[in-house]
Amino acid sequence: NVTxxxxxxxxxxxxxxxxxxxxxxxxxxxxxxxxxxxSQYYDMVLDSGxxxxxxxxxxxxxxxxxxxxLYVAGDVDMQGLSQIxxxxxxxxxxxxxxxxxxxxxxxxxxxxxxxxxxFWGLPTCTNVELGGNxxxxxxxxxxxxxxxxxxxxxxxxxxxxxxxxxxxKFNGHFLFHY
Numbered sequence: 001n002v003t004x005x006x007x008x009x010x011x012x013x014x015x016x017x018x019x020x021x022x023x024x025x026x027x028x029x030x031x032x033x034x035x036x037x038x039s040q041y042y043d044m045v046l047d048s049g050x051x052x053x054x055x056x057x058x059x060x061x062x063x064x065x066x067x068x069x070l071y072v073a074g075d076v077d078m079q080g081l082s083q084i085x086x087x088x089x090x091x092x093x094x095x096x097x098x099x100x101x102x103x104x105x106x107x108x109x110x111x112x113x114x115x116x117x118x119f120w121g122l123p124t125c126t127n128v129e130l131g132g133n134x135x136x137x138x139x140x141x142x143x144x145x146x147x148x149x150x151x152x153x154x155x156x157x158x159x160x161x162x163x164x165x166x167x168x169k170f171n172g173h174f175l176f177h178y
Contacts, residue, residue: 046070046092055098058082064090074098078106079131091116096142097124103151104132114138114161121145121165128165137161149174 041061044053048066055074056062062084068091075098078084086092086109096119109117114137121128121142128142130149140147140163147168149159159176170176 046090056082056084061085063087064092067091069093070095072096072098076100076102079103082106083108086110086117093118093120095120095122097122099125099127099129099145101129101131102136103129106132107136107138109137112137112160117161126166130159135160139163140165142166 040063042063043060044051044062046062046064046066046068048068050069050071052071052073054072056072056076056078058077058079060078060082064084064086066089070092072094076094076096077100079101080103083105084092084107086107088110090111094117100119100121102119107117111117117138119128119138119140119142121140121144123144125142125145128140128145128147130136130147131151135158137160139161142163142165145165147163147165148171149168150171151173158174162178
């Protein structure tokens with residue numbers, strides 16, 4: 001919707017333009033056959049480049065298609081049905097100023113390469129939680145943060161990657177592969 005206000009047309013006359021665009025979800029086709037098309041809706045689709053958001057709230061669906069760098073000024077709350085999916089051609093460097101909950105399938109790294117997802121906890125990031133029964137493939141660098149991993153899965157690959165944190169506590173079944 002574009003709304004135009006002002007005193008009319010022509011030179012010497014002023015007009016102000018107000019735009020009101022609302023895009024709450026992006027559609028990206030993830031699976032297609034000749035007879036059936038299934039689609040997934042995403043709140044954010046990131047291609048190669050730099051991005052900035054205030055937070056990633058619970059319930060968000062994020063798809064990483066390229067080599068993205070994402071700055072999050074607040075908290076990241078990926079639990080329940082929330083999910084960051086890194087496509088096989090994608091990678092994500094996520095810089096987080098707040099705290100983070102990455103539970104369940106909060107981050108799904110389809111590349112199976114820990115170097116394709118890097119979580120960078122800035123000095124104000126003091127708490128990072130991994131939970132649920134899902135696998136985590138990536139790296140965590142949050143030297144001021146307390147890492148709490150609870151739950152763990154039943155597979156041989158609970159955490160694949162590396163973590164540099166201030167302190168850590170693991171509850172349940174956790175196999176950590178470096």
